[in-house]
Amino acid sequence: MTYPKRLIEVDLPIRRISHASRSEKSARHGNLSTLHVWWARRPLAACRAVIAASLWIDPDDPNASPAYLSAIARTLREFAEAALMDRDTRPLLGETDQFWAGVARTPADTLAGEPLKLRTALLEVVALSSAWQAASNRLVLGVLETLTLASHASLSPVSPRPWVIDPFAGGGAMPLEALRVGADAFASDLNPLAVLLNRVSLEYAPGQQQGFASEVRQLGADVARRVSAQVADLYPADASGTKPIAYLWARTVRCEGPACGKPIALARTFWLTQRAGGVGVKMHTPASATEPTFEVLVKPRTDQVSRPTVQRGAALCPWCTHVTPVEQVRAQLSKDRGGADTATLMAVVVENANGARSYRAPTPQDLSGVARARERLARLRESHPDLLPDEALPPKGALGFRVQNYGITRFDHLHSARQLVTLATIAQTLRALEAEGVAEPLCATLSLALGRLQDLNSSLCTWADTVVGANRAQNRVSMVWDFAEAAPFAGAGGSWEGQVDWIVRVLEHIGSTVPRAATVVQAPAQTHPLPDDAAALLATDPPYYDAFGYADLSDLFFVWLKRSTARPHERFAQFGLDGKTPKELEIIVNPEVTREGVPRKDHDWFYEQMRQAFAEARRVVEPSGIGVIVFAHKDTKSWEALLTGVIDAGWIVTASWPIDTERPTRQRALGAAALASSVHLVCRPREDQAGELQVDAIGSWSAVLAELPVRLHQWLPRLAEEGVVGADAIFACLGPALEIFSRYSEVQKVSGDIVKLPEYLEHVWASVSREALSMLFSGAQTEGLEADARVTAVWLWTLAAPTSAGELGAEDDAAGESERAEEDATAGGSAGSNAGFILDFDAARKIAQGLGAQIAELSHLIEVKGNKARLLSVTERVTYLFGAREAVPTAKKAAKKKQMTLFAELDEVAEHQGWGAIGAPSPGHTTLDRVHQAMVLFAAGRDEAMKRFLLQDGVGQQSTFWRLAQALSFLYPVGAEEKRWIDGVLARKKGLGFG
Template sequence: MTTPVPHRKLIEVSLPLEEINAESAAEKAVPRKGHPATMHLWWAPRPLAAARAVLFAQLVDDPSSHPDRFPPGEAEKAERERLHGIIRELVKWDEINNEGLYARARAEILASTGGNPPAILDPFAGGGTIPLEAQRLGLEAHASDLNPVPTLKTKALIEIPPTFAGQPPVFPGAADSRLGDWPRGTGMAEDVRRYGALMRIRAEDRIGHLYPQATLPSGEKATVVAWIWARTVTCPNPACRIQMPLVRSWWLAKKKGKETYVSPEVVENASASESGGVRFHIRHDVAHAPSGVNEGTVGRQGARCFACQTAVDLKYVRAESRAKRMGAQLMATVAEGKRQRVYLEPTVEHVRAAHAASPDLAPLGSLPSAALGFRVQGYGMTEWSDLFSDRQLVALSTFSDLVSEMRAQVREDAMAAGFSSAPSKSDDGVTAEAYADAIATYLAMAVSKQVDWSSSLCSWINGHEKVRNTFPRHAMAMTWDYVEINVFSTSVGNFGAHLEWVSAGIDALPAGPRTGRVTQSDASTRDYRGLLIATDPPYYDNIGYSDLSDFFYVWLRRSLRSIHPDLFGTMLVPKAEELVANPYRHGGKQQAEKFFEDGFERVFGRARDSASPDYPITVFYAFKQAELEKEGVASTGWSTFLEGMIREGWTITATWPVRSERGGRMTSVGTNALASSIVLALRPRPETAAATDRTGFLAALHTELADALPKIREGAIAPADLRQTVLGPGMAVYSRYSRVLEADGSRMSVKTALALINATFDEIETEQDADVDADTRFCLDWFKSYGWATRPYGDAESLAVPLGVSVDGVARGGIITSGGGKVALIKPLDLDPRWDPTRDDRTSVWEATCHLARAYATEGREAAARLMAGLTGEGPGTSSGSKVSLDDVQRLALRLYELMETKDAATAGLFNGLGGAWADVAATAQSLPKVSVQEGFNFSEGDD
């Protein structure tokens, strides 16, 4: 009896990658209310679009698995395009609540899984994106993480909302605020808003006196947005000894027409409130701004005293800080004006209000002596409480303690609304206790968001006139002039805003019928039986999650320890088993990398023991930008990762480059920025897998790579991503064998296999060059030999004769210039924009590809689509039949990108753009009215 061959899944064959990448990048570009990432910070969250697309493609069959229904050729291709169309809709943020679309997606999943889809597990849940999107697709979602902070967030995303789906709010009178029902978690979201607003009122009653209003120049009172403070140390010059302000820039606002800066003045006999010798004035006269307004008084090279101009080494500043002799001086107050910020000079009243704060119980816990991304310990910040001003500590403590008060109020109101008074751990979980715990959890998340905007590491962004939070990147960096926001204002960073972000997130959560299951557990020891993995694991030393998350943990623990005792039973986040290559914890870089690699193999070795052969698992692998720039996709980390997966019994069946980071962000956050991720599909390799030698591997590689390439191209992949993508089917050949042997009997390494896959891809591309028309082959040969250079006519003739064409004939085709004994290729941007393929009697694939690339880059999608429609021979005024094969045009666009990438990056970019937009252009071409291309252009009389 033969074992049935598992169906190939769409992710193992073809994806509409460019649309996935484009939507992923757009999703991360601008924070959106309702997006789960905005409910609580977690570092490097996976875009919802990418997770959703990967999960769908992981479970849905590729049509090649059903040749009886979709014979190879056009039927198979059409069905694959239909599935791609569903993914293209699924990844759009604007379709996130399109229940009809998601019903179609769920139906496809059920059809491909026999009506019984596997439960999905992310053992490195992080921000909870993957289990949330699994739940949105109607799947049973499981998640775990060693770290209690992301575990809590994931519970808030997939465990709590389904339990209370459809419940109206219990806050007195809130249920009457709308007609109709309360779908999903909207009732719970309304309660979070209402109890959060009550919480804010009670907090203001207790500590509002610490946040006085400002007096505007007009004499009117205004709410303060923020107070900007300059850290100070005593000038080391014995003749000076003032409290010298440490300021990175004197600018407060740089918007045109609103320019504002601080003008410091040395005061001989300063009062105590002016802190020893410098007074700050607010100025708007840009023409007379001092030359040092941009630099301030401190930078990476050191500091200088504003009064005596003494250069001060940062070693001195650090020493003063560690000796607890660093102070702070109020530099400016930012108030709410009429549709603008108003900057005011410091006053005694506002200095005293800040100093009146007296924190009783600051959060306990010490910062690590050294950790990934930490820079503040060198400045004497050794306890978590050191990161906050006294007023910030009082405010955060007040809000944290109010969470338990609100919980008691919610419980009382829930019982009045008819909730059961049974313990929260009862069978269905729908009790007053459980509901109070749920609302308190979300309120604590809003307070935790407030923590990110309420530390002395927050700074003022003078270009946008707003606050930069503690974690604009995954590091804890020192700030010199810092910002205290007014938690009771209505401007950025206030508690009400954080409350709304959390509530809007709850509103938008799917809250389907399946309740997710979230546990705090170690991925290397947990049970994987009956679960299909889809995960985004940590990557080497990109982010020190556990150390950074203590920043939130110490506050969440204060609010939620009695509600989630299992999560918040320890003083700080567990760290010893965290799967991160932390050199500070493991005795150096090499030992840390070994710890990471060994741990990674243990996790996926354990998962392999119970893996089903019916479905591939999916794993996001995150590159560092610096790693890619140095070594490309053959990087040491990448090959080590693949070696480990193969050694633990996995066959790699696909590799898809998912790009979700904006270029500006990549360059702004340092060498650890995530420049790209690779999504891998992996299946368990049979224990009986045979070995092969290099010859057998290369033969299979050539055959299967040539077969895979057309299917990959169906997804309209950007040419820049093609070389990474073909590694998938290439590694599928390599990793399905128990081993590949070299001539000397040694095992072929992954690094060698990667090189051979790349070489084979180049061979196939060269072979396919011979399948196109002679004019195109002439241009390919010319470019390989001479690029865009002008050469003697004889060079052209020597290339043309073996191909059976004449140089004059190729020139008549409009793709080269020939005259005066000289010949050159015409660059795409120099081609005649009036070209009409319906009237061209000598259209080559080269000409068509270059014109399409030019039109898309310079005139847009519709212009390119009109040319494409003309190339297919459709519509009045066109000659019968296709002028060229569009499949050949698409392949040549990919090929030309490869050829030109290193020789002419600008021109290569034209073909990359066309290749990435291929599906969009093709769809537009099909939707155009059947008219000739000539009618699509408005030429004036007299044009020749």
């Protein structure tokens, strides 16, 4: 390499950056993520730190110029002196203040001659800059910019600042932080919603201090005055003059029981809050009545609150107890376009003058506002039909949408009549402001409040204990049975004023911390608008394969945003002929959906479009530049598609860093692999100094395979020291593995056959599995362990995570209850069991193969269903372990077992085999079987049988038995039954005389 390495290619303080990234999610006010909805946003902390480390030259590189070393030595010394004296900055130094005191005492000339100390100082700046408070600290921002300009001057003195490009700009985190560290940024995206978000945050807000934000707030207040006057009668106050802040509804179907036909208000719970003793609803359904009535109870007993009326999508009639199946519930709601306007009002939430909230039963006055809204909507459809979003929802099977089976087939079906009237009135008012000459940046920015409001004002919103929850459970649009309707001008959660305030806070923060604007354009990543060799850094977060249908989900907002302007083609530049966001060139995997004029988006499509996108990015990045690509997906096929596209586009992977970006408190599917980290791949163009793609570097397949385990042996322990384990560590190993493979234009076997990346990745997984096993058992201690034990150990290690973080985008999953219920009912099965530990089948296959095993030969241990593989729980193996060896219990049978009778079959086997009172079961064939047998005996309370089992036949004398038991104790998740059982076995070890 003729160019000096960047800092990120040598080292990165990932533990501290990870901590800052997780903590940032609690810093809500002013955070870019609160400007508007976007999917899988990257923490600003990670973006800022990674971009800075990518722009700065490593001081210890032999190609680093003396001028650069002198410049950063002066800068770091001056920063140290100032930071130690500044009361706002010194707390950011934390435990490193003594290090900075040493830097401050060292003369700049001396410091310039200590490149390793300079590297350490740069890494410390990277770490402290990732803190949320650092984003608004003048000293930190100043040193970031100065270091960036010094590095750039050493590399490319032609332009004053380095250009950072992001062709998948999305929510704008990467380009925003590029500006903050002193670079210029070029943000592009195909999606018009993303472009609007980037224009607001990257063009309109930077350098505006408080002026622009103040104008937006004033304009928002003007809109509130105009619209609230027009819709006030739709949200009437009660007899005491108290205005509601939310209405709680239940979709309603008719009982299909014999001679019944009465209405069933569908509710997954009748508890409104569990705080301070709780508030619940009692539904009264006397036989003589034709409609239910509702009573709100404060601090009720559990038996006073009505039981849920919907289970797994089926409706339970409170009048006659008949169960109307989910297919008929769906059919009834389909006739009513989802049933938003045939729902039953159960309760009303009000807020008194001092801000205290309370609940009451609905009154006729409440329903009068709904009736007026329906009348007004009918008139609106005649006079201004263009204000109502009548565009069709995506076709069935589209990523993120699960409501079409309920008759919700257009975007206006997502809302009740009152919600439609209010949203349309706001859109009409925003148009009027535009006609009155209000500046486009102000109008465009304020339209985001309409987008945010729409998200909290649909019939798919939930009541989340005390606030209205958004309509996107796990970033999917799913049916909910009981929904919450906010009063948009009541000043509470879900209100217009609240949405304007969130936006203004972001504008204030950006305006005071980002001095320059970026360049924002709408363009597909496959055809980048910049010329050759224009950028110093590619920093991007490309689409996550099949995780999100970005364009379809964006249409939830776009259909309203475009109605807030009379000139949508000027504000959004380009959108589809169907009036929605463009889909043809969107790079995702969604093969089940076909659209006219849109190609089938399968694995091959994703790969080819990624290859084109990154080939364009390589063209735009100068030969001395680098790239950082963020990716987070647990499916191995998605990684193969992305990485093959990157390497075939002419990039060399030089490093990879996993940064833990998820909060520990987020939900996680128990026993399933979940990435807590986003892997940051660092790349270089595989070009010569003239910028031409190198095509003559041929690698030897045998040499590559020989180097691979050596690199992984060096890398995995470093990850473990940083707290990176499991699936995060596996994917983090892709970087060093690809450093070996991607440096060549081709890798050839002795036969002359060219090795493709998927074949190499098979070997990477195998090597990672073997190295992980070696770490778990200290190398040679794996001797004597059979294939089932090896696979189990690495399988559990793969599921381990540094936090209990959930999948990307996971939210409160109450809103997805009906969707899951429908899927369960349609499949005709039970809700299933969380027993066992789940991996994607392809990942499980690669792990097993790497350890010398085949999944098909482990059917007594592993269950395969579709594209998932499940390591059976110990409980499910009881019959196999103690009974007939060929008996393999099914998950369905195991799911039906009750804990209190869990080991009934063990009792039967013990009695049948004659060891119940005095003997012990026959030891299993493998070490894992014998360990599992001991665990079951402990769990069943058969201490004497377990003692005899360990003492006779020498089971307890086998060192492999205890090594495996100790490893499983470490690997089982805290709180799992298996963890408690194996620890119980280990606790008996010394007492039985085994040391």
